[in-house]
Amino acid sequence: MNSSAPAPAKANDFIRDIINSDLEAKRHQKVITRFPPEPNGFLHIGHAKSICLNFGLALDYREKLPNSGTRCHLRFDDTDPVKEDTLFEEGIQEDVRWLGFNWDGLYHASDYFEKMFEYAEHLISAGKAYVCSLTDAQIKEFRGNVTTPGKASPFRERSIEENLDLFRRMRNGEFKDGEHVLRAKIDMSNPNMKMRDPLLYRIRHTAHHMTGDKWCIYPMYDYAHPISDAIEGITHSICTLEFENNRELYDWVVDNLIDYAKFPSRPHQYEFARLNLNYTVMSKRRLLELVEGKHVDGWDDPRLPTIAGLRRRGYTPESIRNFCAGVGVAKANSTVDMAQLEFCIRDDLNHKAPRVMAVLKPLKLVIENFPDDEVQEQEASYWPHDVPKEGSRKVPFCKELYIEQDDFMLDPPKDFYRLGPGKEVRLRYSYCVTCTDVVKDADGNVIEIRCTYDPETLGANPVGRKVKGTIHWVSARHAVDAELRLYDRLLSEEAPPAGKDSEFLNAINKNALQVLKGCKLEPSLANAKASERFQFERQGYFIVDSKDSKPGALVFNRIVTLKDSYARAQQKK
């Protein structure tokens, strides 16, 4: 073993196992991967798993194989002009970059259309492909089904000359959509239906967002993908499980072209299980239905698991990368618990988001023994003791405050550590107060709390008694009003009802968005900038909405609540 041999990568998933053994066996000297989205929609967190895998592989092995040419391409799989658009390409690039990855080369399958055409002619000349003039219904019928072998197309034995002529005339636009297709000549009785003379090209008189009107025939995925991989020198072509049956065709295409085309690599396809998450939907179709049916407010609606949605919701790229690393890569279908994602964002924001105070549902509190006009500035740290960061601000304190409605109960149980008649609590960063009276409206609702404060308790524990609870507050005279959008899980059920088209809409969580207006923020938040994140103490992590928030009319999105063991215990009762 020569001493410059690469140290084997730390194997922590089956893909890396494969790559390590390829490297050891010297089948490759470098690793080239690609992320190949079709530009026909927006990326979601399932794509993030693939992005982290493919780009992560390049990053890992570049470290182990310096100067080897190890890299990861971004390639748009743009073979169906009917559905694809430049707009989607821009969104996808933004999302990949936001996630923190840079591609080594931006490619399009359409870059290779000319080569693909030439290779198709080669296949025809080799007797491996033919022009079929059956209708789509006939092709379907001739294909048979999973238990019944298909039958040969009557056009299967056309001469090479006629096939070449027809194929070139297809390209020249002499036929209408659907009149002919180019098919691989493989085996109509193959138990793998993908091998029953699969279509290679179809006629589509449709402009393409990259090639314009140059083409009116377009290659199919199963033909274009292996060729694109081979041309780019991809070594490990990683895709999801539903392509397992396509692998045999992938290999057929590469094997039948490799001697002729002199590809720089002989790529191999490997399949891993796509990400599923409970309490949400991940399929393109369902996402599209939510957006087009106006069940949500666009592709970046913070309830959606799209990258754009998660970004607007306030998720950080790090949290998503950590999540992807945490769920791992394997071949078994699985559904990850949403709690895992929520853990990742809390874990990241815990040391990134400064603490501030905000009252979501205000209840007036008046301190009877505090001077009417006095305003004290209380020093409040932005960070808790266990976050090693410095910084604080002054929070104004006066006779009239707002506290959270949920922090007061008229007749509290004994494990309620907050405020009630006669009870004492700590006001965060400030004094302890004791409730002496309540004011009710005509309907008997509590509209104001009267308290006295203990001047000895600023920065000191009260003597002779233990005060267990601490609540947040905001000075009523200094509060800044804001709109808070409380987001929760998209679905109220773990898994949407399977099957039936739109049935999943019934599982939508009606409380996935709750809009609160007139929330009271501490004044330091008045100048919060778009996309700034905070922890509102005892409530959750929030971000200034990037679209709707304006100075003087602040809008915050709740990213995730804090864990609340008290609320959880109450629920169980």
Add this chain to the structure above:
RNA sequence: UCCGAGAUCGUCUAAAGGUAGGACACAACGCUUUGAACGUUGCGAUGUUGGUUCGAUUCCAGCUCUCGGAGCCA
């Protein structure tokens, strides 16, 4: 039914013939001017039947169950 793939704690995932480990979730306790965070402890799994072996989650065979496959989508 045919072909392909898979099956390990509630969930996700390691171990690749040699003590079934980690993370999330959950529970208890500790700490606490956030009922947060953090810390400690606990709970908890190799689908099934055989075979090979000193030893099997791992290798072999059968069975069971799950997922994918019959677009001129990807």
